[in-house]
Structure formats: C-alpha cells, structure tokens
Amino acid sequence: MENVTLNTGNQMPLVGFGTFRIQGYEVIYQCLDAALQHGYRSFDTATVYNNEADMGRALKVLLPKHGLTRQDIFITSKLAPKDHGQDAEAAGLRSLAALDCDYLDLYLIHWPGKQGWKREDLRNRESRRQSWESLEKLKQAGSFRAIGVSNYTVDHLKELLAGCQVHPAVLQVEYHPLLVQLDLLHFCQEAGIHLQAYSSLGVGTLVQRDEIKRVAERCRRTPAQVLLRWAVQQGIGVIPKSTSPAHIAENFQLSDFALSAPDVEELSKLHSDTHYCWDPTTVA
Numbered sequence: 001m002e003n004v005t006l007n008t009g010n011q012m013p014l015v016g017f018g019t020f021r022i023q024g025y026e027v028i029y030q031c032l033d034a035a036l037q038h039g040y041r042s043f044d045t046a047t048v049y050n051n052e053a054d055m056g057r058a059l060k061v062l063l064p065k066h067g068l069t070r071q072d073i074f075i076t077s078k079l080a081p082k083d084h085g086q087d088a089e090a091a092g093l094r095s096l097a098a099l100d101c102d103y104l105d106l107y108l109i110h111w112p113g114k115q116g117w118k119r120e121d122l123r124n125r126e127s128r129r130q131s132w133e134s135l136e137k138l139k140q141a142g143s144f145r146a147i148g149v150s151n152y153t154v155d156h157l158k159e160l161l162a163g164c165q166v167h168p169a170v171l172q173v174e175y176h177p178l179l180v181q182l183d184l185l186h187f188c189q190e191a192g193i194h195l196q197a198y199s200s201l202g203v204g205t206l207v208q209r210d211e212i213k214r215v216a217e218r219c220r221r222t223p224a225q226v227l228l229r230w231a232v233q234q235g236i237g238v239i240p241k242s243t244s245p246a247h248i249a250e251n252f253q254l255s256d257f258a259l260s261a262p263d264v265e266e267l268s269k270l271h272s273d274t275h276y277c278w279d280p281t282t283v284a
C-alpha cells in the first residue's frame with residue numbers, strides 16, 4: 001500500500017492499524033503479529049487507549065520475528081486530554097517511555113479541550129496553545145518526527161496556524177461516507193496537512209448498511225474494503241481497528257481494485273452528519 005509524504009518530508013503509510021479498545025499484552029501481541037504479517041507498517045495508539053506499554057513490549061518481540069527494525073514501522077500516539085497545558089511535555093515523554101522508543105513518528109493532540117473543563121471554557125485555547133508549544137519542543141529535540149492534531153475543526157486549525165512555529169503535519173478526524181467533512185478536507189489540502197480518517201467502518205456499523213453492501217457486491221469486494229478504499233482513493237489515510245485475523249487481513253487488501261467515480265459519488269451522497277464517536281464543534 002502506498003505512502004503519503006508528510007509536510008516534514010517523512011513518509012507515512014496510507015493504511016495503518018487502529019488500536020482503540022485493544023488491551024492486554026496477549027491480545028495486543030496477537031493483533032500486531034497478524035497486522036505485521038499482512039503488511040501493516042503503521043500503528044495508531046494514544047495514552048487514553050491504555051495500551052502503549054503493551055504495544056512497546058510486543059513490538060520489541062515482533063519486529064525481529066518479522067525481520068523488521070524500528071525504522072520500518074510508523075508509530076503514532078496522542079496526548080491525553082487530561083494532560084493539556086503545562087503537563088504536555090512530561091506526558092509526551094511518558095508516551096515515548098511507555099512505547100519504549102527513542103522517537104515516535106507522529107504525536108497528536110488528541111482533543112482540542114482539556115478534560116474536566118466545559119467545552120465552551122475559553123481557557124481551552126490557552127491550554128492547547130501551551131500543549132502545541134510542548135509538542136514543538138519535543139519535535140525540535142528529536143523525540144517526535146512529526147506533530148499534529150486530532151478532532152480539530154477548521155476554526156481550531158486556523159487558530160493553530162496563526163500562532164505556531166511548526167506546522168501540523170496531520171489532522172486525524174472521524175471521516176466516512178456518513179460524515180463527509182469536505183470543508184475540513186479542503187482546508188487541510190490547501191494548508192498541506194494530511195487528513196487521516198478514524199472510524200472509517202463506523203465502529204463496525206457501516207459494514208451492515210445496504211447501500212455499502214450494494215457497492216461491495218458490484219466491486220466483488222467486502223463492505224469494509226469499499227469503505228476503506230473510498231477514503232484511500234481520495235488521498236485520505238485510514239486506520240481500521242480489528243481483533244479478528246481475517247478482518248485484519250481483509251482491511252489491508254485495498255490496492256488491487258478501485259472504485260469508479262460514480263461509486264465514490266454514490267457513497268459520498270450518504271453524508272448525514274453522523275458521528276459514531278465525538279463531535280468537537282462546540283469546543284471553544
């Protein structure tokens with residue numbers, strides 16, 4: 001599967017492996033083992049997923065098993081919303097230590113607001129500005145190769161771009177045929193920020209939709225492959241999560257078919273502003 005070149009010059013695989021709700025060393029080990037075997041080279045975690053240490057431990061065993069080194073894979077983690085502000089630098093270093101790495105390929109601010117504060121609390125602005133400064137510092141120090149944000153709206157991005165020293169490389173947001181965030185996509189394209197989708201499968205629910213199944217039958221692929229290909233074909237990264245070895249394999253087999261332009265359009269018309277995760281639009 002192809003890579004995207006980030007604005008840092010680093011390459012990031014367009015298809016990665018999501019690890020939200022995958023916990024416990026044995027489970028993580030088995031999932032990462034299957035993912036590496038089927039070709040995944042990018043792994044998405046976060047402090048709040050509570051699996052960084054198990055991932056780090058599993059990768060130490062799995063990389064040599066698959067004939068790989070740290071440089072062959074791309075690891076993303078994220079700042080927990082509770083660590084926004086003054087605690088951000090220490091929190092970033094804790095992620096690095098938990099994953100037992102010398103560097104992370106990408107580190108994201110997980111959420112634009114601080115945990116425990118109301119969404120409309122204006123202190124969120126100063127707090128995320130401080131967090132970004134810490135991420136810039138850790139990038140400068142070589143701890144992070146690239147830095148970015150998650151769940152930011154166009155307004156959050158404009159505010160960040162107006163005051164940052166280091167341009168964000170990636171925006172990770174919920175994006176699928178029922179949530180086609182075109183304003184955000186176009187803003188990112190113009191600003192040189194790579195948009196990476198999460199919950200591409202609607203946390204598993206979209207694969208059951210008749211409209212998706214119909215396109216899948218036409219393409220002779222599975223609904224999950226159609227949903228992932230729909231994004232990848234538009235240059236949007238994906239990070240499907242699965243604990244099933246068959247699904248893990250299936251979700252990486254995206255490069256041997258393409259959706260027709262009418263298929264892409266038919267899927268995009270399903271947009272209904274549906275969030276399966278969280279909606280950050282009210283965060284000040």
Ligand SMILES: NC(=O)c1ccc[n+]([C@@H]2O[C@H](COP(=O)([O-])OP(=O)(O)OC[C@H]3O[C@@H](n4cnc5c(N)ncnc54)[C@H](OP(=O)(O)O)[C@@H]3O)[C@@H](O)[C@H]2O)c1
Nearest residue numbers: 018019020198199200201202203204224240241242243247
């Ligand atoms: N930045 C953020 O705020 C944020 C928020 C949410 C997610 N994320 C990231 O994005 C990743 C993916 O999102 P997600 O975990 O919310 O959901 P997702 O990838 O949309 O869906 C995962 C669900 O789909 C099922 N599934 C996977 N492959 C399938 C297939 N081929 N056929 C049928 N069902 C399939 C999985 O079940 P099985 O395990 O049984 O296969 C699981 O229940 C996360 O793991 C995380 O890394 C980030």
